[in-house]
Amino acid sequence: MDILLFLIPMALFLGLLGLGAFLWALRSGQFDDLDGAAQRILFDDDEPPPGDDRP
Structure with missing residues (x-):
């Protein structure tokens, strides 16, 4: 007992830390562009990445 x-205080502290x-992530803009990365993968790159010697 x-x-x-x-x-109980440890659980409350960890909950407040997570909140x-x-x-902080919400205010710093981490969730602003939710669709950008999902759409970016659909487009092909015109140039190969630097250091790629394959034809």
């Missing part, structure tokens, strides 16, 4: 005195990380 004494372990609950340790686990803080989510709010």
Whole structure:
């Protein structure tokens, strides 16, 4: 029963830490462009990447 005195505050701290990380990511623009990467993969690159010697 004494372990609950340790686990409950630890769980609340970790929950608040996760919420803080989510709010930081939201404010810093991590979720702004959700469709860009999904559409970018559909287009072919015209030039091979540098250092690629294949014909």
